[in-house]
Amino acid sequence: MNYLAFYGLRGGTGTTSIVAALGYALHRQGQRVLLADLGGEGMLGLHLNCPVASLGVEEGWQYWEAAPGLDVLAFSSRQTDVCLNGDTESRQDFLQLITGKYDVLLFDLAGVGQADSLGSLLPCLHRFVVTPVDAAAHVRLHTEHGRDPLLLNRFLPESRLQNDLRTLWLHDPRLKVLPVVLHHDEAWNEALAHKQPVGLIRANSLAAREMDSLAIWCMALAER
Amino acid sequence: MAALPGVTLMNVNNGKSRVVTDVEHLLQEINLQKLDYQDIVAEEKLAGLRSAWPLLEELARAAQLAVSEGGNQ
Numbered sequence: 001m002n003y004l005a006f007y008g009l010r011g012g013t014g015t016t017s018i019v020a021a022l023g024y025a026l027h028r029q030g031q032r033v034l035l036a037d038l039g040g041e042g043m044l045g046l047h048l049n050c051p052v053a054s055l056g057v058e059e060g061w062q063y064w065e066a067a068p069g070l071d072v073l074a075f076s077s078r079q080t081d082v083c084l085n086g087d088t089e090s091r092q093d094f095l096q097l098i099t100g101k102y103d104v105l106l107f108d109l110a111g112v113g114q115a116d117s118l119g120s121l122l123p124c125l126h127r128f129v130v131t132p133v134d135a136a137a138h139v140r141l142h143t144e145h146g147r148d149p150l151l152l153n154r155f156l157p158e159s160r161l162q163n164d165l166r167t168l169w170l171h172d173p174r175l176k177v178l179p180v181v182l183h184h185d186e187a188w189n190e191a192l193a194h195k196q197p198v199g200l201i202r203a204n205s206l207a208a209r210e211m212d213s214l215a216i217w218c219m220a221l222a223e224r
Numbered sequence: 225m226a227a228l229p230g231v232t233l234m235n236v237n238n239g240k241s242r243v244v245t246d247v248e249h250l251l252q253e254i255n256l257q258k259l260d261y262q263d264i265v266a267e268e269k270l271a272g273l274r275s276a277w278p279l280l281e282e283l284a285r286a287a288q289l290a291v292s293e294g295g296n297q
Binding site for chain 1: 266269270273274276277279280283287
């Protein structure tokens with residue numbers, strides 16, 4: 001079982017879109033995938049054609065089958081807290097719910113606190129921070145230490161600042177930067193507007209190809 | 225003892241150079257407790273990048289200060 005968790009360095013980094021698109025890309029590679037939305041907003045399901053009424057799970061959790069072998073679980077904020085930080089029985093129930101019939105578990109997390117809690121439940125969890133390449137992210141990376149590997153998102157190769165920041169981050173011994181970089185692509189916006197993962201609705205886009213690369217990299221990670 | 229055409233070694237700690245012409249002396253010279261390697265070209269390039277952006281330069285100075293203060297404690 002491959003456990004992968006993504007959270008944003010701050011809000012609005014595109015983490016949920018990436019988790020949905022990565023789940024779809026892994027599913028296309030023949031993996032049985034469960035997407036777990038622990039953010040409490042229920043946005044993840046929207047990327048996989050779940051009804052708008054599913055937004056903001058108020059109590060407990062909701063489950064959808066987006067396709068055979070591609071499922072979505074969305075937890076309310078309170079339920080997430082119980083599952084991650086509750087008593088032993090609650091945490092065991094959570095583990096039983098999410099494990100079993102899948103090859104890959106993909107978590108969309110609200111922040112590093114959830115990643116820490118989930119990491120204590122699943123020691124083999126691979127954690128990644130999604131970040132845009134901008135000055136605000138640089139300040140955060142400067143002030144906060146002990147970060148998980150960075151997944152750079154919305155990268156603009158023509159931007160001098162973004163190129164400079166990326167170079168500095170690659171040379172910073174405190175930081176780990178994933179080899180796959182996700183470039184800015186309007187296909188991401190269009191995918192959510194269509195309520196579909198980017199690989200399905202814009203299969204030939206740069207975004208879709210980069211998600212295929214990330215999926216293969218994640219599968220290789222599990223092999224290691 | 226094999227003769228070398230002459231290798232100039234520089235001590236990075238005091239900047240002094242000396243020419244070594246045989247293998248035994250060369251091995252003695254490089255048998256240091258700690259070999260220090262500094263990629264000066266890369267450091268200059270990164271400093272150049274930072275200097276174009278005041279915020280990045282200020283953050284780098286702050287980080288350097290924190291390191292030196294930490295080292296003094």
